[in-house]
Amino acid sequence: MSNNVAVKVCNLDVEYDKVKILNNINLNIKEGEIIGLLGPSGSGKTTLVKTIIGMKGFVKGKVVVLDEKMPTLKVVNDIGYMAQSDALYDDLTGIDNVLFFAELYGIKGKIAKQRAMEVLELVDLQKHAKRPVKNYSGGMKRRLSLAIALVHSPKLLILDEPTVGIDPILRKKFWDEFNRIKNSGGTIIVTTHVMDEAYKCNKLALIRNGKIIAEGSPNEIITASGGQTIEDAFLFYSTDEGEE
Numbered sequence: 024m025s026n027n028v029a030v031k032v033c034n035l036d037v038e039y040d041k042v043k044i045l046n047n048i049n050l051n052i053k054e055g056e057i058i059g060l061l062g063p064s065g066s067g068k069t070t071l072v073k074t075i076i077g078m079k080g081f082v083k084g085k086v087v088v089l090d091e092k093m094p095t096l097k098v099v100n101d102i103g104y105m106a107q108s109d110a111l112y113d114d115l116t117g118i119d120n121v122l123f124f125a126e127l128y129g130i131k132g133k134i135a136k137q138r139a140m141e142v143l144e145l146v147d148l149q150k151h152a153k154r155p156v157k158n159y160s161g162g163m164k165r166r167l168s169l170a171i172a173l174v175h176s177p178k179l180l181i182l183d184e185p186t187v188g189i190d191p192i193l194r195k196k197f198w199d200e201f202n203r204i205k206n207s208g209g210t211i212i213v214t215t216h217v218m219d220e221a222y223k224c225n226k227l228a229l230i231r232n233g234k235i236i237a238e239g240s241p242n243e244i245i246t247a248s249g250g251q252t253i254e255d256a257f258l259f260y261s262t263d264e265g266e267e
């Protein structure tokens with residue numbers, strides 16, 4: 024992990040329809056770090072990642088991604104985003120979906136094809152590359168979305184519940200890849216409800232009602248909650264007891 028900051032969020036307030044969804048969020052994410060955003064459904068995790076990458080505007084505060092003040096298009100090529108719901112072209116094949124996005128990032132021809140096969144192999148879809156996506160299962164679509172998020176080797180990878188619908192063997196493969204990216208200096212933000220994934224993050228930010236209520240390594244969070252496991256900490260911080 025380097026000391027360079029990949030993402031800096033300062034005093035951030037975000038609203039939907041004049042209702043405050045995120046309230047004074049402050050967060051520093053270092054390069055080469057995997058940070059997990061953990062919180063009950065509706066707490067604001069997706070809103071936070073969308074705001075970080077510039078898909079959602081904000082009413083107050085500041086967001087800096089890879090030294091650029093957001094929102095800006097300057098960092099688009101450096102960000103890979105795997106959304107919670109898959110944005111895929113059902114009538115195209117798996118590989119054509121990957122190639123479509125590769126081209127948007129300026130990767131073309133032979134190199135694009137090579138890279139597309141590489142990322143499809145990573146998610147174990149190489150045998151299904153030429154099938155139309157409408158024939159894919161839910162888990163296969165998640166895997167294809169991950170392949171697309173990885174195609175341009177982004178410096179910052181944002182994964183919104185990446186392993187929903189993914190079996191344990193493939194989940195391990197995903198995490199091996201996330202760790203490889205981290206070890207080569209990439210930064211990953213992952214939202215999750217899966218407790219064993221929370222342990223795999225260097226750092227966790229627990230979110231409740233649009234506020235960060237605890238932050239630190241998994242062990243620091245467990246200790247601060249007085250529990251034994253991340254699940255204890257999650258439950259503690261998800262009730263009024265855990266709120267400051």
Ligand SMILES: Nc1ncnc2c1ncn2[C@@H]1O[C@H](COP(=O)(O)OP(=O)(O)OP(=O)(O)O)[C@@H](O)[C@H]1O
Pocket residue numbers: 039040044062063064065066067068069070071107
């Ligand atoms: N497009 C929208 N318009 C209005 N309100 C929204 C919109 N998107 C999200 N919200 C509201 O913002 C709040 C936070 O939602 P968000 O999707 O960020 O939560 P989350 O923590 O990611 O939840 P989950 O774990 O269920 O995905 C919720 O109250 C939700 O209803």
